[in-house]
Amino acid sequence: MNSDFEKIIEQMRQKGLYNDIKVIESGQGAYLTIKGKKKLNLCSNNYLGLASDKRLTEAVIKAVKKYGVGTGSVRALSGTNFLHVELEKKLAKFKHAEAGLVLQGGYMANLACIQTLLGKEDIVISDELNHASIIDAIRLAQVGNKFIYKHADSADLEEKLKEASKVAKKPKSDGNLPTMLIVTDGVFSMDGDLAPLKEIVKLAKKYNALTMVDDAHGEGVLGSHGRGIAHHFNLNGQVDLEVGTLSKAFGVVGGFVTGKTAIIEFLRQKARQFLFSNGLSIPDTAGLIAAVEIMETSDSLVKKLWENARYLKENLTKLGFDCGKSGTPITPVMLGDENLAKDFSNKLFENGVYATAIKFPMVALGKARIRVMPSATHSKKDLDFALKVFEKVGKELKVFSN
Numbered sequence: 001m002n003s004d005f006e007k008i009i010e011q012m013r014q015k016g017l018y019n020d021i022k023v024i025e026s027g028q029g030a031y032l033t034i035k036g037k038k039k040l041n042l043c044s045n046n047y048l049g050l051a052s053d054k055r056l057t058e059a060v061i062k063a064v065k066k067y068g069v070g071t072g073s074v075r076a077l078s079g080t081n082f083l084h085v086e087l088e089k090k091l092a093k094f095k096h097a098e099a100g101l102v103l104q105g106g107y108m109a110n111l112a113c114i115q116t117l118l119g120k121e122d123i124v125i126s127d128e129l130n131h132a133s134i135i136d137a138i139r140l141a142q143v144g145n146k147f148i149y150k151h152a153d154s155a156d157l158e159e160k161l162k163e164a165s166k167v168a169k170k171p172k173s174d175g176n177l178p179t180m181l182i183v184t185d186g187v188f189s190m191d192g193d194l195a196p197l198k199e200i201v202k203l204a205k206k207y208n209a210l211t212m213v214d215d216a217h218g219e220g221v222l223g224s225h226g227r228g229i230a231h232h233f234n235l236n237g238q239v240d241l242e243v244g245t246l247s248k249a250f251g252v253v254g255g256f257v258t259g260k261t262a263i264i265e266f267l268r269q270k271a272r273q274f275l276f277s278n279g280l281s282i283p284d285t286a287g288l289i290a291a292v293e294i295m296e297t298s299d300s301l302v303k304k305l306w307e308n309a310r311y312l313k314e315n316l317t318k319l320g321f322d323c324g325k326s327g328t329p330i331t332p333v334m335l336g337d338e339n340l341a342k343d344f345s346n347k348l349f350e351n352g353v354y355a356t357a358i359k360f361p362m363v364a365l366g367k368a369r370i371r372v373m374p375s376a377t378h379s380k381k382d383l384d385f386a387l388k389v390f391e392k393v394g395k396e397l398k399v400f401s402n
């Protein structure tokens with residue numbers, strides 16, 4: 001047995017598929033220390049810099065001194081600390097939603113929503129480029145009627161809704177009509193493009209479907225104060241389930257769902273991920289309360305993030321790079337060839353810039369790119385340094401045709 005694992009891993013190495021995980025010797029921020037060397041960090045999801053914000057650290061220390069670390073049991077038994085309740089209230093208020101439920105991660109939140117709402121005889125309609133956790137959730141729920149629509153294509157979504165409506169008319173074995181759920185990422189993380197949420201909500205109403213958006217890369221980024229994609233499109237209160245992560249812009253770890261009280265209560269009573277797995281620890285929860293308070297009271301970090309993103313994108317484009325079709329700070333530098341992307345990322349790293357190559361199977365073959373992730377922690381000087389290195393490496397690897 002053992003030798004089989006070794007063989008497979010060896011094959012992965014030979015094919016260049018082995019994931020050599022870098023170990024970070026510093027906290028998160030504009031720079032990371034890797035093997036004793038400082039590298040400009042352009043690959044974290046720490047959009048607002050909250051992961052190492054002093055205000056979070058202090059809130060965590062205070063809470064840990066008072067309440068310790070662990071919560072002792074699952075939330076449904078004796079593991080719901082008042083801090084969990086406070087965090088859920090604050091998140092709901094921040095999102096302008098009726099209620100919120102916090103889970104252990106965005107991945108878990110997606111599993112909880114889809115597995116609790118849908119079963120074998122229900123219907124899911126899903127964007128073809130949805131996040132792995134949504135795909136896994138649909139598998140886990142064993143949803144019998146799956147319709148996958150073309151990426152962000154509302155015309156194809158309507159076609160799929162027409163087909164799905166036929167299934168929706170036939171009662172399930174328990175006599176109820178099937179639940180029909182449209183699910184999409186809010187922001188697609190490889191390209192940074194947005195779901196056509198206005199059209200999705202309109203079609204959902206027309207065809208009597210529920211809507212769920214996974215706003216992992218939209219929170220802290222889109223809408224006023226970073227309240228997310230629903231606010232960005234003025235659709236507040238019109239998406240049934242807004243799922244989010246607490247590990248990206250919010251800077252800690254965890255996931256959450258906001259929506260109407262009834263649907264959130266339903267999840268709290270029934271979701272297996274909530275009932276059979278412990279909730280967030282005291283430090284996580286206390287840090288997150290501080291994060292939401294910061295985001296609620298000021299939008300200066302969100303503004304700084306966008307200012308940095310615009311500056312970087314504008315100047316990368318001026319240098320001659322193709323920055324794709326992103327509508328968010330996610331900045332793909334399109335290179336096409338997989339080996340070119342790998343070499344480009346390696347050369348950036350040698351020159352002090354850490355930005356990862358994204359290639360097949362994460363994106364289609366021939367669509368390899370460097371994904372550049374600016375954040376509110378970067379100064380203009382940091383970005384100018386990045387631009388200089390991108391220009392140098394671009395010339396060395398003959399990315400520019402002129």
Ligand SMILES: *Cc1c(COP(=O)(O)O)cnc(C)c1O
Pocket residue numbers: 104105106107108131133185189214215216217245246247253254255
């Ligand atoms: C990052 C991400 C997740 C996972 O969130 P975690 O909190 O890390 O589990 C889920 N969905 C999308 C779209 C993401 O980008």
